[in-house]
Amino acid sequence: MKEKFTGSSQYVASDDLLTTVNIAMTLQKPLLVKGEPGTGKTMLAKAVADALGMELITWNIKSTTKAQDGLYVYDVVQRLYDSQFGTSGVDNIAQYIKLGKLGEAFQREKQAVLLIDEIDKADLEFPNDLLWELDQMEFYIPELHQTVKAIERPVVIITSNAEKELPDAFLRRCIFHYIEFPDEDEMRKILDVHFDNLDEELVNQALAAFYYIRTLPALQKKPSTSELIDWLRALQYGGVSADQIKKKIPYAGVLLKKDKDLEILRRQLDRR
Amino acid sequence: MFIEFFYYLRSRGIKVSLNEWMTLLEAMEKGLHHSTLTGFYNLCRAVLIHDESDFDKFDQVFLEFFEGVEYPGEIPDEFMQRLNHPVVDVEEVKIDLAKLGFAPEEMEDILAFIQDRLNRQNEEHNGGNTWIGTHGYTPAGNSGWHPHGVRIGGQSKFRTARAVAGERKFRDFRKDNTLDTRGFQMAFRTLRSLSARTDTQEKELDVDATVRATGDKGGLLDVRYRPPRKNTIKVLLLMDSGGSIEDYANLCSMLFQAAVKSNSFKELHIYYFHNCIFDNVYSKPDIKLENKIPVDWLFRQYGPEYRVIFVGDAMMDPYELHGHDYNWGLREFSDYSGYDTFMRFLKAYPHCVWLNPEKKPAHPGYWFRTYQELEQIFPMYHLSQEGLEDAMHRLMQRQ
Numbered sequence: 001m002k003e004k005f006t007g008s009s010q011y012v013a014s015d016d017l018l019t020t021v022n023i024a025m026t027l028q029k030p031l032l033v034k035g036e037p038g039t040g041k042t043m044l045a046k047a048v049a050d051a052l053g054m055e056l057i058t059w060n061i062k063s064t065t066k067a068q069d070g071l072y073v074y075d076v077v078q079r080l081y082d083s084q085f086g087t088s089g090v091d092n093i094a095q096y097i098k099l100g101k102l103g104e105a106f107q108r109e110k111q112a113v114l115l116i117d118e119i120d121k122a123d124l125e126f127p128n129d130l131l132w133e134l135d136q137m138e139f140y141i142p143e144l145h146q147t148v149k150a151i152e153r154p155v156v157i158i159t160s161n162a163e164k165e166l167p168d169a170f171l172r173r174c175i176f177h178y179i180e181f182p183d184e185d186e187m188r189k190i191l192d193v194h195f196d197n198l199d200e201e202l203v204n205q206a207l208a209a210f211y212y213i214r215t216l217p218a219l220q221k222k223p224s225t226s227e228l229i230d231w232l233r234a235l236q237y238g239g240v241s242a243d244q245i246k247k248k249i250p251y252a253g254v255l256l257k258k259d260k261d262l263e264i265l266r267r268q269l270d271r272r
Numbered sequence: 273m274f275i276e277f278f279y280y281l282r283s284r285g286i287k288v289s290l291n292e293w294m295t296l297l298e299a300m301e302k303g304l305h306h307s308t309l310t311g312f313y314n315l316c317r318a319v320l321i322h323d324e325s326d327f328d329k330f331d332q333v334f335l336e337f338f339e340g341v342e343y344p345g346e347i348p349d350e351f352m353q354r355l356n357h358p359v360v361d362v363e364e365v366k367i368d369l370a371k372l373g374f375a376p377e378e379m380e381d382i383l384a385f386i387q388d389r390l391n392r393q394n395e396e397h398n399g400g401n402t403w404i405g406t407h408g409y410t411p412a413g414n415s416g417w418h419p420h421g422v423r424i425g426g427q428s429k430f431r432t433a434r435a436v437a438g439e440r441k442f443r444d445f446r447k448d449n450t451l452d453t454r455g456f457q458m459a460f461r462t463l464r465s466l467s468a469r470t471d472t473q474e475k476e477l478d479v480d481a482t483v484r485a486t487g488d489k490g491g492l493l494d495v496r497y498r499p500p501r502k503n504t505i506k507v508l509l510l511m512d513s514g515g516s517i518e519d520y521a522n523l524c525s526m527l528f529q530a531a532v533k534s535n536s537f538k539e540l541h542i543y544y545f546h547n548c549i550f551d552n553v554y555s556k557p558d559i560k561l562e563n564k565i566p567v568d569w570l571f572r573q574y575g576p577e578y579r580v581i582f583v584g585d586a587m588m589d590p591y592e593l594h595g596h597d598y599n600w601g602l603r604e605f606s607d608y609s610g611y612d613t614f615m616r617f618l619k620a621y622p623h624c625v626w627l628n629p630e631k632k633p634a635h636p637g638y639w640f641r642t643y644q645e646l647e648q649i650f651p652m653y654h655l656s657q658e659g660l661e662d663a664m665h666r667l668m669q670r671q
Contacts, residue, residue: 023318
């Protein structure tokens with residue numbers, strides 16, 4: 001049996017998630033993680049890497065990212081430039097081939113964790129362009145007549161915010177997990193990881209207020225874990241006493257970022 | 273046969289491919305289901321389902337299959353063989369529990385509990401209903417007393433698969449729920465036809481290819497062009513306004529917003545009608561005479577390449593659909609009946625769909641006669657995210 005992921009001191013994972021991570025690792029398939037913003041999708045990869053003592057290679061996807069960028073880039077312009085000044089080594093194309101993040105992960109002697117972060121940001125065709133590479137863990141560089149093959153298959157973790165739908169062919173090859181928004185007990189554990197000494201009454205009141213806000217209808221953007229953490233910091237620094245929290249919800253601007261949402265909260269509070 | 277679960281999933285609309293199924297088998301050979309129903313549930317969901325909106329459907333199907341409610345026969349031997357490696361050995365259970373981090377005194381309770389279950393299992397072996405829907409087959413009770421499955425010390429993380437599936441907490445993610453505008457926008461994005469596929473004469477400079485080609489030629493400029501990648505889809509949106517559709521005003525306005533916001537069409541034109549279209553449509557939702565636009569003008573203005581989307585509940589008096597509209601101002605009947613007008617649309621535009629916020633009733637009454645009739649003319653879809661997606665796919669097909 002290979003090494004198993006059981007969570008880490010910095011990351012609280014639910015049972016389901018642990019199972020899924022281990023399924024993906026045993027089957028050597030990419031793990032696709034979806035979930036509300038702030039549920040710790042990106043952190044998961046770091047936690048897996050830490051727990052298993054592997055290197056984490058992060059490939060941040062932007063709207064302009066192309067699949068090719070992850071494999072390798074051939075810097076023709078540099079080569080042309082060098083040739084005009086007669087710099088040595090122009091004949092050696094390999095000098096102008098730079099491996100992307102995926103290529104980097106393939107070349108590691110030790111197994112690494114490759115995080116493809118926010119894959120849905122890229123063009124709709126992007127995931128399809130990576131099918132073969134992720135399946136076979138190899139790609140071909142025509143300029144060098146060379147195949148780059150993974151020495152140790154990296155653990156691939158892909159996150160998505162579901163901004164775009166991913167193609168079926170791609171999904172079929174992934175192990176899928178949806179991170180639910182943590183309930184109150186899980187949230188306490190998460191807070192314990194982030195804070196050293198929190199007043200228990202403060203946490204109780206703050207969590208009650210937080211989950212109350214999340215149930216408000218018609219919110220455009222519900223507050224997430226990271227906003228809760230910021231808010232607790234603010235409450236600590238502000239020295240707000242616990243009994244005021246639920247009544248007034250001070251510093252609500254930390255939790256809710258949209259004017260409209262704040263307006264909804266204000267109206268609800270007035271009604272009470 | 274184990275394979276029956278596969279067909280059952282597929283028959284209930286969960287599109288499981290053979291590849292995924294093979295992956296599942298491979299995973300089971302590697303013991304990733306941990307010989308429990310809960311483990312099997314988690315494994316199936318991770319491998320076979322790729323969208324949280326399908327979780328609820330999967331939960332339901334899983335429940336049905338394993339509760340034997342709609343599944344007529346008993347759970348097949350072969351399947352149970354795979355699932356069932358009963359942990360009768362108490363020592364083994366102890367080791368397992370220790371691995372899970374239980375203190376020895378806690379273990380005593382659990383073991384007593386397990387022993388009790390085991391005894392009862394033996395007594396009630398035939399047709400006992402203590403065990404999960406197996407018609408007397410004990411093994412699914414596996415999850416009842418395997419340490420991974422039983423609810424020990426009230427810790428909710430050891431929920432049984434049935435309990436987990438039974439909670440159906442992914443109900444909100446179902447696609448047949450009507451969702452926010454982003455869901456609609458996503459669906460509208462299906463309507464994409466990049467002009468790279470159609471033939472346009474105009475081309476744009478391909479900078480990357482030019483740099484590459486120039487570099488390859490040792491600095492001799494080599495300019496490359498490519499066809500532009502822009503959406504060429506044009507859409508004509510015709511919305512019912514006023515009357516019975518008011519109940520769905522919110523939903524329709526969300527659709528409207530999504531269509532406008534998605535901003536990916538080359539052209540989007542929106543017109544309104546009330547219940548049925550005769551000779552005119554209206555440029556504003558208030559259906560006032562001064563805003564009327566003749567249908568003939570639409571046909572002239574917008575060619576057959578337009579995708580036409582009707583939105584309405586399709587419920588009206590049958591006379592409204594088949595009779596001619598009488599204009600009290602001009603004291604004359606419309607040239608065409610509603611039915612004829614819809615047929616003219618169908619003839620003019622090869623790509624038409626109808627989105628209906630009203631679900632098709634089980635027992636159609638008087639007001640649904642036109643619903644049925646219009647359904648015969650246009651491909652009709654329910655106005656939900658799933659329905660919209662289907663409709664958009666339909667619009668992309670050559671009909």
